[in-house]
Amino acid sequence: MELLSALLTITVASIFIYIYSFFINHTTPRNLPPGPRPLPLIGNLHIINLKRPYLTFIELSKVHGSVFSIQMGMMKMVVLTGYEAVKNALVDHAEEFGERANVPIFEKMDKGMGLIFGHGENWKVMRRFTISTLRDFGMGKSTIEDKILEESDHLVQMFQSFQGKPFDDSVSINAAVGNIIVSIALGHRMDYEDPIFLRLLKLTNQNIQLAGSPMISLYNMFPGLIDLFPGSHKTILSNLTEINEFITKTFINHLKELDVDDQRSYIDAFLVKQKLEENNPSTYFHNRNLVSLVRNLFSAGMETTATTIRWGLLIMTKYPEIQGRNKFGPEELY
Structure with a gap:
């Protein structure tokens, strides 16, 4: 009985892999750049240096050229290597390459809204605003x-x-940088000891760290399958719900005291624009975009700047003789 069950499992798996391979081979765009041949299900994961993937990409570019394709799990992607290829795409053809990829975890979080992972006209309008x-x-x-x-x-x-x-x-510097963003988005700073502020910082930092974890990479490659199990993707969405509740409560309070002639913050400016377009059924100025925008500004702006400052402090501590000088000559600045 066990042997029969095992044979049945192997047969079903083989049929699935065959159907998958057939599907992949017949849905590959004809103009897809050359690249290494992918295996069923895992694609090219078996040849990728997961700790330093750029090393693999450099080696593949020597074989397939500066523009080549790879497959991460079930997701096909194109890799650009070298200055000329990147400049040609992002500068010379900026409009064509302006769209964001549909990354499953971020689609789950923002659903195409906001600024960082927005799409199409919605992204353009939110960016200009x-x-x-x-x-x-x-x-x-x-x-x-x-x-x-x-x-x-x-x-x-x-x-x-x-x-x-x-x-x-880390907490102090994140709070300081976060406060600059908070002062613009909300119109006031928050105390470093404020439990709500500390909770917001913790949730934001945890989501940023989890977004780069192996579990989330796996989720992005097999979203339908991984979504059935517990893991970092569930934690991110749980944290997201709490952050969104804080932001929603905040802009509702702003709405109660909104003065069109005295806009105190980014949220005020958005709410004023929302009122102006309340009769426009296709407006992009709705609450879902506002929540995503405020969260995008807070998370992206805080983490990058705070990390830069911490590196700066580390270098100053490592070289106190340079820090102690009152003046820097050109030879010390470059």
Whole structure:
């Protein structure tokens, strides 16, 4: 009986693999660049250096050229290697390459809304609005400098509170950078000890770390299958629900006190635009976009800047003799 069950399983698996291979081979675009031959189900995963995939891509480019294709699980993708290939695509043909890929975990999170993983016309409208609004609130101008200097004072005071004892600077720096974004998005800063703020920072950092984990990579390759099991993808979506609830509660409070002539924040500006287009059935200024936008600004802006500052502090600590100098000559700056 067990032998029969095993033979049946092998037969079903073989049929599935055959159908899959037939499907893949007959749905491959004719103009897809050359690349290594994929295996059923796993694609080219067996030849990829998972810790340093760029090393594999460099070697493959020597065989297949600067533009080649690979298959990660069931997902086909095109890889560009070298300055000329990347410049030709992203600069010379920026419009054609302006769209974002449909990455399963981010589609699950944002459903094409927001800024980072938005699509099509929605992304273009949100991008234009975000750039103009952030400029209105001081981004790229000297007016933002006052907020940064004020936040720097709070950060220095936090460092001094440890009285020279060792401490983890990640939470403090994330909070300081996050506050610059919060002050623009919400119209005010938050205290470093505020439990809601700390929870928001924790959830955001955890989602960013999980998004780059092997489990999420596996989910992106086999979303339908992995979605049936518990794992990091479930944690990300659970954290996301809590973050969205905070943002929703925040802009509802803003709506109660909204003054068209006195816009205090990014959320206010969005809500004013939403009111202006409330009779437009095809408007992109709806609550789903607002939630995604605020979360995008907070997560993307905080993590990248905070990481840069932490590296800067590490280098300053490693080379105190340079830090101690009052003036830098050209030879020390470059």
